[in-house]
Amino acid sequence: MQTILIIEDEIDIAELIRLNLERNQFSTELAHDGQTGINKALEHLPDLIILDLMLPVKDGMEVFKELSNDDRTRSIPVLMLTAKAQIEDRIAGLAVGADDYLTKPFSPKELTLRVKAILKRQSRSEHSSIFECPPFKFNTSNLQLFADNELITLTTTEFKLLLYLCERVNIPQDRYTILKEVWGYHDEVNSRTLDTHMKRLRQKVGDHAHLIETVRGIGYQIISQ
Secondary structure, three states: OOEEEEEOOOHHHHHHHHHHHHHOOOEEEEEOOHHHHHHHHHHHOOOEEEEEOOOOOOOHHHHHHHHHOOOOOOOOOEEEEEOOOOHHHHHHHHHOOOOEEEEOOOOHHHHHHHHHHHHHHHHHOOOOOEEEEOOEEEEOOOOEEEEOOEEEOOOHHHHHHHHHHHOOOOOOEEHHHHHHHHHOOOOOOOHHHHHHHHHHHHHHHHHHHHHEEEEOOOEEEEOOO
């Protein structure tokens, strides 16, 4: 049974999330402030974290940064949950590396579907193997990426996005297919999610950013070096 850590200070909302997840055969842990959330993440090493941004003691962004900087929790996927509905807040959350972002009020069914989609993506990278697409080398057992033998730290979603494109080198991938295969989305409502992750990915690969090519009117592709 997979474990979901819910870091949410509004007790009614936390209980609603917990109830729906447990109905779908997930185990849950609850934390109602940021520091307790960090402590429980380190204690339980959950399969996924649902993280509210407006938390007491430590806000959600602080929690996310601490977990992202710890080797024990860096690869745990995070779904950010917040009352902030402005597009700038959504982009900010995705830009720091969150796997998904949902605003309140939300549909418990949609939340559960998004959790399942994130975990499905996560499971695709758990088989031990090495894949190379020069200059990139992927270790899918621990989600490590190397470029010219230099380690580049990526979030789980960034890793899967780059791997998906590299497995199809020199073949343009349309936006809809990328969103469906990497995020589990079945429409283009979340196109900004893709663009935000691609921008951040290019920043992280530095001198190799030119290999990630925008295909006008279609989507993106990796070009061979």
